Amino acid sequence: MNPSDIPFLSATELGAAIGRSDITPLEAVDAYLSRISEVGLKLNAYITVCADEAREDARKAGEEIARGKPRGPLHGVPVGVKDQIYVKGIRNSDGSKFLEEFVPDYDATVVANLRRAGTIILGKLNMSEFAMGDPISSYFGAARNPWDLERNPGTSSTGSGAATAGFLCAASLGEDTGGSIRGPAANCGLVGLRPTWGRVSRYGVDGACWSVDTIGPISRTVTDCAATIGAIAGHDPNDPYTGRVPVPDYISALTGDIRGLKVGLVTELMDTASGLDPQTRDAVAAAAQVLAELGAEVKVVSLPMAQQTGPIVRTITHTERVSLRPEWVRERPEDYHFNTRIAFMTGNLIPGQVYYKAQKLRAIVRQQVLDALREVDVLIQPTSSGPAGKLDFTTGVASKEAAAQALVEGSYRGPYSLSGAPALSIPCGYTDPGDGGLPLALQIAGRPYEEATVLNVAYAYEQATPWHDRKPPI
Structure with a gap:
């Protein structure tokens, strides 16, 4: 496959190609980094691109897959996360001057879960300052909508919508309080899921409104969305508000049969x-x-x-x-x-x-x-x-x-x-x-x-x- 075509695969298509050894995780990361270099400035979707870290994680993922130890449908797939979700050793700004130098020393549970599923963290995505929902308020400048650069990509997960729709990551995580997953998905032509409150841990996430905040996926297809929520959902002892409810196999549930519903x-x-x-x-x-x-x-x-x-x-x-x-x-x-x-x-x-x-x-x-x-x-x-x-x-x-x-x-x-x-x-x-x-x-x-x-x-x-x-x- 031409490397420039890799970012245009869906996350699960890319995961399947990696599983077949048609593409290596490192090739996938490099293809996305090239795409970010090409159009990233136009969209301003990333606050921090973790190029060196992503390449190193991709090499490890490639070695695991070569040893016959696949972790699931997203193993080796590069994703982005909103810049209020902690990634150990990487700046977490909340889109604000106040936190432009804050670096957490641990991963949020959702990031730890993504790593457990074998995904590659490609970078931290732009957002409205402190998730307040104003598309122009980020200290790092406004993210842009890939359908029209003068349009709102949706708030407050501005970069999550822009990066996913602009093929700058295979999928992303956003945070939805009043609609900050669903709004960017709507504006950017994507699939965005706000899960049940308590389905996904918020440990290691800078809160906006504790009684409403929910972490969830922004994806290009429903199957990608199902794979991502399956990777991050579940009870977390570090978040007492997560429910003790089993996490189903969301991908297997995609039968397409809705007769009688x-x-x-x-x-x-x-x-x-x-x-x-x-x-x-x-x-x-x-x-x-x-x-x-x-x-x-x-x-x-x-x-x-x-x-x-x-x-x-x-x-x-x-x-x-x-x-x-x-x-x-x-x-x-x-x-x-x-x-x-x-x-x-x-x-x-x-x-x-x-x-x-x-x-x-x-x-x-x-x-x-x-x-x-x-x-x-x-x-x-x-x-x-x-x-x-x-x-x-x-x-x-x-x-x-x-x-x-x-x-x-x-x-x-x-x-x-x-x-x-x-x-x-x-x-x-x-x-x-x-x-x-x-x-x-x-x-x-x-x-x-x-x-x-x-x-x-x-x-x-x-x-x-x-x-x-x-x-x-x-």
């Missing part, structure tokens, strides 16, 4: 009058029809508070985020990006009774989601209100209307952030060529700890549609 289309999030882009609505409605043609029973269901979940999530996450290091806001406000500073100062001003009310509303939303999932096996809806918007480098709050729209946008992903249920974003079409040919996304959510069902529905849809075959122009 009950699918609920969330009516509140299909209303163009509340800001949903018509092309997105049509694409999601068409996806529902595809699922029906595959044998699923599709019906309309209601989440009465769905459209209010954006403000609820924002109240909880802003309050919890600023509580982590409040002295920095008081003593070094000028060291934050201006937009992060505004967000943190706003979080400081949220009254305790408002936070308490948001938590009570959260319990109501969670019950509504769980009640709906007693009627159906999965819920479907748009991941976002529309395709990726233009990057706006204007600092500050443009208007009350703009701030309100950001809360509306958060409501597309809010029900599952608040309920802790697993939710996945997958491409379901593209805008018209005159509108840029940008990815549109379907969101599929399921019952807690039933990621396998969510993944299989996504797989059935992926295999029945052509959307995953498109590549960005970069």
Whole structure:
């Protein structure tokens, strides 16, 4: 194989080629490093590229495979991780000046699990400063969307979306609080899974909001997503919030058979009058029809508070985020990006009774989601209100209307952030060529700890549609 073609293989295709000795792990790493050298500056997806470390790990992986000791479908595959996930001996900045020199002395559990699966850590990926969700706030500059360099790659896992879609790593890890896995996946035409809260350890991850944060994969295919979540999931004694629930073989669960499965289309999030882009609505409605043609029973269901979940999530996450290091806001406000500073100062001003009310509303939303999932096996809806918007480098709050729209946008992903249920974003079409040919996304959510069902529905849809075959122009 031509080395320049290697980065365009899916993660599991690459893993299979490595397992057959068609490609060595070192050749895979070098191919990605060459690709990063070629287009990396355009996307600004990496904060740190671990070239020497990756090559050394690749040599070890190659030796293991040559001795007939394969570790699984991702053995020897180069991946990237968001720069709030600790990698021993490598800078972990959180996209901020505050931590530009911080180097952890241990691996996060998810990184240790990736290493156990034989993956190669290629580098640390760009992100919104302290995962606040502003696409321009990284101290290292904004990451760019491979579909259009002037577009938002999705927040706050900006680099995870950009690098995976731009073929700068085979797969990546992001962190999803209000939608920071699903949003980048939607904007960049990828598959992104927010697992059940408690399915994946957060030990060794700089938190944004402890009661909502979840680590998960951003991948180019559903099979890649299944392989990656299978590698990182499971109980961790270092994280007491991880569940003692067996981790299934997610890849084996990808049968594509969804006959008789009950699918609920969330009516509140299909209303163009509340800001949903018509092309997105049509694409999601068409996806529902595809699922029906595959044998699923599709019906309309209601989440009465769905459209209010954006403000609820924002109240909880802003309050919890600023509580982590409040002295920095008081003593070094000028060291934050201006937009992060505004967000943190706003979080400081949220009254305790408002936070308490948001938590009570959260319990109501969670019950509504769980009640709906007693009627159906999965819920479907748009991941976002529309395709990726233009990057706006204007600092500050443009208007009350703009701030309100950001809360509306958060409501597309809010029900599952608040309920802790697993939710996945997958491409379901593209805008018209005159509108840029940008990815549109379907969101599929399921019952807690039933990621396998969510993944299989996504797989059935992926295999029945052509959307995953498109590549960005970069």
